[in-house]
Amino acid sequence: MQQILVDVDQWRCGDGQPLLFVLGPCVMESESLVLSTARRLAELRDQHGLQIVFKSSFDKANRTSVDSYRGPGLEDGLRMLQKVRSETGLPVTTDIHEACQAGPCAEVCSMLQIPAFLARQTDLVVAAADAAVAHGIAVNVKKPQFVAPEDMIHAVGKCRARGLQRILLSERGSTFGYGRLVNDFRCVPILRAFGVPVVYDATHSVQLPGGSTTGGQRHMVPTLSRAAVASGCDAVFMETHPHPDRALSDGPNMVVLDQLESLLLQLVQLRSLTLSFQSAPDA
Numbered sequence: 001m002q003q004i005l006v007d008v009d010q011w012r013c014g015d016g017q018p019l020l021f022v023l024g025p026c027v028m029e030s031e032s033l034v035l036s037t038a039r040r041l042a043e044l045r046d047q048h049g050l051q052i053v054f055k056s057s058f059d060k061a062n063r064t065s066v067d068s069y070r071g072p073g074l075e076d077g078l079r080m081l082q083k084v085r086s087e088t089g090l091p092v093t094t095d096i097h098e099a100c101q102a103g104p105c106a107e108v109c110s111m112l113q114i115p116a117f118l119a120r121q122t123d124l125v126v127a128a129a130d131a132a133v134a135h136g137i138a139v140n141v142k143k144p145q146f147v148a149p150e151d152m153i154h155a156v157g158k159c160r161a162r163g164l165q166r167i168l169l170s171e172r173g174s175t176f177g178y179g180r181l182v183n184d185f186r187c188v189p190i191l192r193a194f195g196v197p198v199v200y201d202a203t204h205s206v207q208l209p210g211g212s213t214t215g216g217q218r219h220m221v222p223t224l225s226r227a228a229v230a231s232g233c234d235a236v237f238m239e240t241h242p243h244p245d246r247a248l249s250d251g252p253n254m255v256v257l258d259q260l261e262s263l264l265l266q267l268v269q270l271r272s273l274t275l276s277f278q279s280a281p282d283a
Contacts, residue, residue: 001195006138006166009091009110011051013168013234014197016278019271020235021264022093022140022199024055026250027071034080035087037240037257042088044261050268053111054090055237056081060249061097062117069248074101078108093140099127106131116142116172116204119155129162138166140199145175149190156194169194170237171228172201179208183224188231199235200228203253216252218244222263229270232278236267 005014013020023041028034038054045052058077060070071077081092091110096102097118105112112128119125119141132139141155152169159167169191173181183205191198202225208215225236241247244254255263 001193003192003195003197004165004167006168006197008053008093008138008166011053011091013051015234016275017234018049018051019229019267020051020053020197020199022053022055022235022237023240023260025241025247026203026239026254027057027060027069027248028077028080029069029248031080031083033242034084037242038084038088038090040257041240042090044264045090048261048265048268050264052090054081054084054088054092055094055113055239057095057249059095059097061095062115074104078104082108096124096128099123102127102131103134106135106137109137111138111140111168114139114141114155116144116170119144119152120147122158125155125158126162129159129164132166133163136166138168139164140168140170142170142172142201142204143187143191145173145181149184149187152191153194156196167196168199168235169196170199170201171205171233173205173207175209181205181207181209183228185227185231188228188233192232192234197234198232199237200225200233201237202228203237203239203250203255206253207250208252216250218252218254218256221253221255222266225263225267226270229267230274232274238263 003015093111095113128139171187176182202221206217206220239254241254242257244251
């Protein structure tokens with residue numbers, strides 16, 4: 001199937017396009033954190049011509065412990081995201097967990113994100129698709145850890161049945177036994193065969209699930225993200241934080257903000273090389 005290019009505000013994602021980066025702190029810990037991180041990402045956009053979408057969650061509804069910090073909530077979260085847009089010009093995205101959140105989030109965001117655990121919830125996917133069509137934005141559906149890549153055609157079908165064409169799919173690893181996620185990079189071409197751009201979620205692929213809080217292997221993010229780009233993904237999702245070890249959610253998986261620039265530039269170069277291979281005539 002011919003791949004459909006997806007616009008996310010001023011950016012374009014898909015065949016032959018530069019990488020799209022979806023970046024930001026896991027959860028909105030404070031307005032100052034959100035804005036300072038967004039300003040740094042905007043600097044990287046301007047310095048290197050990068051396609052960057054700002055991401056942060058107003059509610060982490062799937063935290064392991066009932067005592068874990070979840071976020072500021074919908075109203076304050078959307079206010080912060082709107083401030084990011086107005087101050088930096090970055091497109092913004094966030095997770096939605098309930099169908100009733102789709103409409104309000106679509107008024108602010110350039111892309112709605114369906115969490116992996118919820119990607120088979122028809123009412124949520126349909127609500128996101130309807131809101132995205134109404135506002136001319138995109139939906140990124142994350143492949144669940146427990147679903148084969150071939151079966152994501154059903155999520156795509158639910159979106160297209162509502163008239164949505166701006167669809168992205170994310171690979172974020174698959175459950176392997178207990179306490180491990182693994183990436184089968186065959187997922188990238190399989191998902192792309194549905195005619196949609198594919199996002200590689202480098203942050204959640206290095207999670208170590210289990211225990212009272214989820215662990216992670218931050219040092220593996222560069223290795224796996226390079227492999228994903230070489231496999232043909234169109235976008236890379238990475239959560240980043242100035243001080244991940246003090247973060248209130250997903251700290252072990254997030255890239256240190258000051259270390260992000262060099263990795264992004266590596267991935268840009270690798271994307272360019274990958275595209276040159278794709279466009280070369282067959283030997």
